[in-house]
Amino acid sequence: MGDREEIQAAIAGIPQLAGLTESAERLGGLTNRVFRLGGYCLRLPGHGTEEYIDRANEAVAAAEAARVGVSPELVHADAASGVMVTTFIDGAVTMTPDAFRSRKGSPARAGTAFALLHGSGAHFPFRFEMFAMIDDYLDIMSGKSVSLPEGYHDVVAEAESVRKALAAHPLPLVPSHCDPLCENFLDTGSRMWIVDWEYSGMNDPMWDLGDLSVEAGFNADQEAEMLHAYFGASPSPADHGRMVIYKAMCDLLWTLWGLIQLANDNPADDFRAYADTRFARCRALMADPAFAGHLDAVRSG
DSSP states (O other), rough: OOHHHHHHHHHOOOGGGOOOOOOOOEOSSSSEEEETTTTEEEEOOTTTTTGTOOHHHHHHHHHHHHHSSOOOEEEEEEEETOOOOOOOOTEEEEEOHHHHSSSSSHHHHHHHHHHHHSSOOOOOOBBHHHHHHHHHHHHHHSSSSSOOOTEEEEEEEEEHHHHHHHHOOOOOOOOEEEOOGGGGGOOOOSSSEEETTTEEEEEEEHHHHHHHHHHHHHHHHHHHHHHHHHHHSSOOHHHHHHHHHHHHHHHHHHHHHHHHHHHHTTTTTTTHHHHHHHHHHHHHHHSHHHHHHHHHHHOOO
């Protein structure tokens, strides 16, 4: 079945889209397929995503994120099929690393959006626990014919020191996006919207900030801008260190995600190169002498 037939089949069961005559415009998506249909966005789930995505959790998180004002209105979500429809945000630019560099104030707008989400009091059903997810992804990988990068298990063992440092002064869990790819941010120039809640859950708030810094390739000035907007002041050494730690940990986790995409024959990217790049970046950051100082700051609180 082609895209056109799948779109027609999907919208046939959605009353809000009944009689829609606009043609579908492909918007992108790394694992899923996203289309604009007039004033709506239609998301069709990607092949194999049912292995690791809880669509019921996603639907709750998307609705809550819309309620608190950080995500577009949720029009329809089918937890069984994974089909989702939201309103389309007119005048918004889909972000990229280049857009975060060129659009003045965009790191600050992202920090403000995270602060709104994290401070909203919303509750997401899923608990995003990085080390448990690494174990889950490794279990999935055990049934695939794709090899891990050399030394992956050694770095997981080294990350035990990270687990202990984070546990020494745990932060209250907050509703978090947990997968802040640049393309999941829509910028109007005055407001940053966040979309795609597949991996969302209750999490340490510094995960979102550290992960976005990695995805967008933020330099020190961009990080400082995002953090200042988030906290309303410069972060403490412990908060800054926590963000840096999660920069390494998100690469450790998403390395496995990339290998699952490779095993599932996802054609959207070169996922072997994706995984190898993320793993190499994780190792380099953990080997940086400054990383130990960030660990100490987090341990000290």
